[in-house]
Amino acid sequence: MDSSLASKSPVISDCDVKVVIRRPTPSNARRYTLLLIFCITQFLYTLTNSALFSAIPFLVRKFGFTHSQSIWIISAYQLTFASFLLMSGKISDIYSPKYTFITGKFILGVISIGLGFVSNGILFLTLRALSGIAASLTIPSALALLVGLFPEPRHQAVAIAAFGAWGAIGIVLGLITGALFVEYVSWSWIFWFVSTVIIPTTLISAVLIPSQTKNVKSGCTKFRSLDITGISILTVAVILFIFAVTTGSITGWGSATTLAPLVIAIAMIAVFFFWEALQPIECAAVPSSTWSIPNFSVLFGTALLPYFWWANIFTTYVSLWQDVYKWSAMSSAVHMLPIGITAFVFSFTNRIKGLSGMSAKWPILCGALMMMSALVLFAFADRPDKYWPLVFPGFIIGSAGAMLANISANIAIFRATPPSMAGTVGAIFNCGLQLGSAVGLAAVSSIQASVQDRNGGPSNYEGQSAGFWFMLACISVAALAVLVFYHTDPAQNRVEGSVVCDGK
Template sequence: WIISAFQLTFASFLLLSGRLSDVANPKHTFVIATAGIGCISIATGFLSSTIPFIAFRAMAGVMGAMTIPSALTLLVGIFPEPHEQARVIGAFGGSDGVGNGKLYSTASLRPGLLTHALDTGGISLLTVSDILFIFALTEGSMDIWISVKVLLPLLLSIALMIGFFVWEHVIPTHIAAVPPRTWFYRNFAVLFVVALLPYLWFTTMFDINMVLWQEVYDWSSLICALRLIPSGVVTFSISLTGPLARRISPKWIILFGMALMIIANILFVYADNPSRHWSFVLPAIIVGDAGAMLVYTHANIAIFETTPPRTAGTVGAIFNGALQLGSAVSVEAITSIETSIERTHGGFTSYAGHAAAWWFLVGVVAAEALAVAAFYRTSSAVALSDAEVKIDDKASAEPVAPPNSEKPGHSVGASNTAKPLSVDTPAFEKTFNKLGLAPGKVPRVTTHATQLESLPLPSQVH
């Protein structure tokens, strides 16, 4: 529970934090939460009793949940240009809080008051559902799965989750914490599934090796920490590969990362004694961490590219919620697998349980790789080259003149004071076919022709 208490509250309050970051001032949320988690962590260091320690860990989880979506919202706002945004989001995954001073001082932010209503009903349903789900997983891994204290919260969690999605369909879209259309953004659903994987890998790798090295091999904590230094070096280095997303489709980078993870898992299967550390374990750590970080970094970048900037807080909350869910499932699933195998294959000191856990992870990664290969769409339905559409932002922001007010030398939609629109009609017809736009709508380029809005025009205008 020392670990699970933080995970429980962190995952449960992410959506509330994300929504607050979208409708209020994310700077205030970030500063208060960062100060809060620091103070709570200091206080926790002076505790010696178990229950207060767990309670403070849970409070730290709430503060931690408030920092992530607000930080992502600030970054997306500070770095709107896609190339910079990809690089920064990638670096954020590797260094988290580095550069907080820049966030405080340079962000151009909204007023502190709420500008939209909060979906208190939906957020409450999802928060309680998350709490019950993680509680059930934690209790199940420590006790018998077929018991009232495990099955009852698990079933209630599923019922509340269904109720959450029904609620989101019923209430107005502008109030909904997670509007139903969110799941239909290009590649959003498959990227959500991909987000379950990175923390699942990191948690499994860390937990299995720490227990094995300290409890079975009797290595000291210092030796264990030194042998994990390559993990930190690799993950931080890979987090800086964000610019690759502008040259290579994230689909292929993510699949390559998953292939590396499968190789690493297989290496771990055969790392069954201390003499194989340098020949099997170290290569597995380097290759697996590189793969997991590639998946994390480029799934993170891709999910922000496929969603509107105004939803950055909510999207960040959903993505990080999936990461935490993967971590929670990892702890409980791996514990259950190892325990069940060890009962019949040599006990705690046997490597059979660990090998079974690594084979389980091979299956999980392979299944996700098949899902990405099948469902991740690489052909952008909204990405247009500057040669196809050239529309001046000022012109597109002006009111559209009716057809009979057109003047020679001006393109459709340009006022006398605005710069003329430059429209390649054949290219627009091709674009209409790609986007499935009905006549009377024309795309307006907002950022490098990758984020489009529909600008209403009179029905006679194409």
């Protein structure tokens, strides 16, 4: 076999399975076209979610949602997306990242068309949940494809950085896009716009993505190596956990609808790790040895921070500016632009000479310090006229820090794990991002609401300030953990290998 077209993994004695992976070498034009498609896909997913913030008031009136129901316009997607990431990553690793990616994109495109025509609130939320499942199929598979298309570390780092950057830009530009559609056309075009881009790029992807066939003994072997039991336990646990922290800020942390799913989720997570410990390493959904990979646990913890920062800043200021200061949706979106622009610029810091070879520990710590500095500025920005002296520089400093930590951790976690686990690792990392956002939003909004109730309502800045100080404390603890537990041994830069099991 021509070595330029294929590589052969070693025989795994424990599983007695020989794995052959054919990897055609695509041209640079093909690789970078695919990178652009992956980035656009990531951009559209985050854009769709953030664009709905501008449409929430209209959707509440159209569907007759209560305040507690309206939160599910955003959370229904976030809940299923985060919950099915691990299963999607495992499917991508065992079967084919190409067909996993294409399937997820196509389904999402079709659902997006349907969402624009919905006139029933329950059906709308159901389709939002299904679109989260479809989107979860694409992110781990896209990352697995990126790792395969760009095996050289320097180029791989640039590709991963670009992928993350377009997601951050989509968060902010989604506000502007949503405001434009809601004010001048219709909220339905938020979804129709996505489908008009997703479906054609799906067809292009089907042609351009090279096949990466993993041959094992049988279809049964592939199915059994998915560890359906373990993945199902964790998926249900994540669903219950996110449901609990989301409803906690609405119904109260002492309510049965919060405590019951929270306790069950924690118990199921414990059962999951016990189950995984009983499985052979090569058969587990998330092998226990994964957490012993150098710095893997610390990097997963770091993944909780970026979206924790962005999501809370985003929701806090959109609510403050529109509900209290009475700014228009378009004005609020424009004032958010520094976050997206800065995130895009700092997504390529890994290309700066000297930083590319540096341990991820120091950029992560630098990013955490920048996020913390921004939060101090926000805590004192209690009037509209403090946007330029405090909020604007805080947006730049904090967003730069969040992107620096995000990209550094993302690149480092792929360098520390085997390429054969790229889909699963991408799923774990992105699950961390989503958990940071979901749990952080619930905790911060709960703190803000309780302080505001005691201090005259949302117009009193004490609630927002308390939320920012809480965020500062959380990021400080995370930074301390990185400082203490992150090891910088250069010899442990990457673990090579590939493992597949026949389920015996």
